[in-house]
Amino acid sequence: MESLNRTIWDEWGAAQAERQGRDEAAGIMDGLPFRARGEELFFLSPRLFAVRRLMRLWSECFAGRAEGQQGIRLVDTQRKGKIVFAADKKQAAELLSATRSAAKRTRNWGWVRGLFGSCGALYMPKAGYYLIMRPQAANGSAERLQAILKSCGFTVGVRKRATYRELTLRDQQQIVTLLSRMGLVKTALSLEETAIYRSMRSHANKLVNCDAANINKSIEAARGQMELIRRMDELGITETLPEPLFELIAARKRNPSISLKELGQTLPRPISKSTVEYRWRKLEHLLQTQLKGDDANVLRKSGR
Known part of the structure; x- marks a missing residue:
């Protein structure tokens, strides 16, 4: 995520302004809180790179005009982690009015780009993605952005806050x-x-988890079968078993951890997993019968 964040802001800050420089500059300003004081507007931004981008766009927009260089200036770069800058009120109004005049009939992606730079972010939690923009509520930017996105078919979530609106794509x-x-x-x-x-x-994680679950299940089954064999050996039952059941026990002793399917294939006459399961159930029944003291001659019956 860190590398993607670096990519997005490096690309945003390095792009050529071309014909949309004024729109992008207006978008940056529309995404920031400000207050008027005398002949200047004082903006507050947490992003120094966005302010620098705006200053470069400003100089390009007013190139050749004497007031261009003095139209925007840094005031404070250490105000509780935020940057304060001042912009000439008339020049700012010129940029904003040119963009807003076509707001209702134009999908102005330069303006959206500027807005994203000043109040947008891309997030990638452990699951999912979301892109957020938080334009100021007072200047109509939120409604304008929402209209542009919806006109293009984007599904936009909107949450109202005290001074801004939070627009989200997921x-x-x-x-x-x-x-x-x-x-x-x-x-x-x-x-x-x-x-x-x-x-x-x-x-891949799902496959690994599935394999791990199957392995654990096989190991647990094998452990239970080895315990059953031990108890049958103690009672002297093993040697009296029919050949198919005796072969199964012998195969498990030789292979204490393989799966039931693999166990069935190691027998002199290979059998399926379901047949292996059937024979183990039969062995369990025989052991329980013996433990209950049933002397019926069930052990000599031929197995499946």
């Missing part, structure tokens, strides 16, 4: 599709590889 294939739409192709491929590896490992 289907692995839908998560891969969304990552691809946001231009995070390398991450999407890594997630698919991880999903394949998880599936193969899960299948």
Whole structure:
């Protein structure tokens, strides 16, 4: 999971802005809480890499304009583990208004990408996957994001919080599709590889657990049979048994841990597992009869 997280944020931060730079910058801002003070908006973010990405996009969006370099600045990088930065109110409004004007009729993946960078995350617990975005509730970003995702057929879970909305995707294939739409192709491929590896490992674990259960069952059965043989030997019953039952006991003594199926194949005349089970039940009955003091001559009857 750590390597996948590194992949996703390295790819997100290194991508070329191209034509969607303004949309992505707006998405980053829409995912963060802020407050106005004078001619600036003060934003709070836990992600320094997202702030640096926004500053680079900002300089590209306002390249050639004198106020471009001064339009955004770091204020504090050590405020309880979060970063405070200030953006020029007019420039921020210019970026946000251009994106929001087409919000209702456009699936703006550049904006979604920016939003994901500022308030999104991908999680991979021991079972399953989920991608979460927590846009601010006050600016309508949550409703806009939900509309975009639902229009593309994504199954979105929504939970309301005090200041934000939590939108969640839990289907692995839908998560891969969304990552691809946001231009995070390398991450999407890594997630698919991880999903394949998880599936193969899960299948292998099931086989191992099944084999282990079968082995334990065989060992337990063999232990019980060896105990039965010991008691029959003590009572002097073994030598009086019919040949088929005597051969079975002799085979078990030679092979104290093999399975019933394997035991049946070691006999001079191989038999099936069900026949082996039948003969062991017959031996158990004979022992119980002897222990109860039944002197009937049942031991000389021929076995199956």
